Amino acid sequence: MKSYHHGNLKQELIDCACRLCERDGYTKLSIRSLAKESGVSQTAPYRHFETKETLYASVATEGFKKLSKACHIDADKKITKKHLVEIGCNYIEFGLKNANTYDLMFGTAVGNFAEYPELLESANSTYENMRLSFSKLASDSDEVIAFKCITLWSMVHGLVGILRKVQVVGDDFDEGVGPISTASVIATNLEDHLDKVLTGLIQS
Amino acid sequence: MKSYHHGNLKQELIDCACRLCERDGYTKLSIRSLAKESGVSQTAPYRHFETKETLYASVATEGFKKLSKACHIDADKKITKKHLVEIGCNYIEFGLKNANTYDLMFGTAVGNFAEYPELLESANSTYENMRLSFSKLASDSDEVIAFKCITLWSMVHGLVGILRKVQVVGDDFDEGVGPISTASVIATNLEDHLDKVLTGLIQS
DNA sequence: AATTTAATGTTAGCAGTGTAAACATGATAG
């Protein structure tokens, strides 16, 4: 009883892609399998996504929207260092819990964000979130605020990458004081850790 | 006049893979093109690399060796904060100049380092370099040293990722005080930046 | 030195991929 036209294919493809991407990693995602999953012919997705990269861009856009939401602090409240720590924690938590999507968002799968306006906007809004919070924390110049944003962002981004990678780097010489145990300690005391590194940053 | 047996195929494949990987990114690397480039049949590489991931692992191993070398500080000298800054700078410089190889080393192309002993060793030696330097900087416990390593590593790793990504994130609202200009400022004043963030870390 | 064995190469072929071109269907605008 299914009709020739699907009706809502694009959104269904995106949803499905997000799911499969997070489950198996974006490398394992194929347009054909996606089409099959949606009960549609192999090339139907091409009516909605010019290339595979366009599909990637859509998945990444969804990712940035979720990340933005996860890092959003209610704007009415007064912002304190604690809030910044919370943002950082939420960011890292997102990166660790949505590792495969995170790879797509920050890897090279989508080469040039500027080619995908929605992706650009969602990515920038993540930054804008952070910018706003810093601007409410202290009356810094725009330059200083941007500097603090980039610094915090690179810190939490780096932690996501290293915390993930360390798990995979072998425990030959760990013995409770090596990188793995240490990473695990950091991961379970994220707030403390971020508080520490943020203190220096905010005072600067 | 070429003989049936190549003689040095494995090494030539690795070298060639490193070159192509850095030039075009590891996604564009195919075993078949690699074989053609080395003047050998499509499936000859399979005598030396069980799967494509094994080849990736070899390229990543080379990458970690180079990274280790780039971050090596002569062990005889007394280590100062300046040396740590230099290590960080060299690390970041490597990441930015060998971006595609860096992706392979820190992405998910090679799932489990433990399956590739040489990769494991070369990756760990990068860490070990850092560990040694920190241990010569101050008489901290092994735990504290490991903590400082992970923190520094995540900082420089994060900077590599963000500095690269920001270039690609659109400049709609940059106007000289946005993320792009800021990232560029940080990139051209890496030493200052690392000095700043390291000061807090070392004192902790 | 002759012969067996193992390492390294080739050929042929399968299943899967991204993508383009030509065609089919049906919702919608005139």
Place this chain on the structure above:
DNA sequence: CTATCATGTTTACACTGCTAACATTAAATT
């Protein structure tokens, strides 16, 4: 009611990773 256009299908091409069966030659064993 009809023409148009968005959306779907079929077919096809060039490419991929990888396997199996076979060829060649270097190395080990007798």
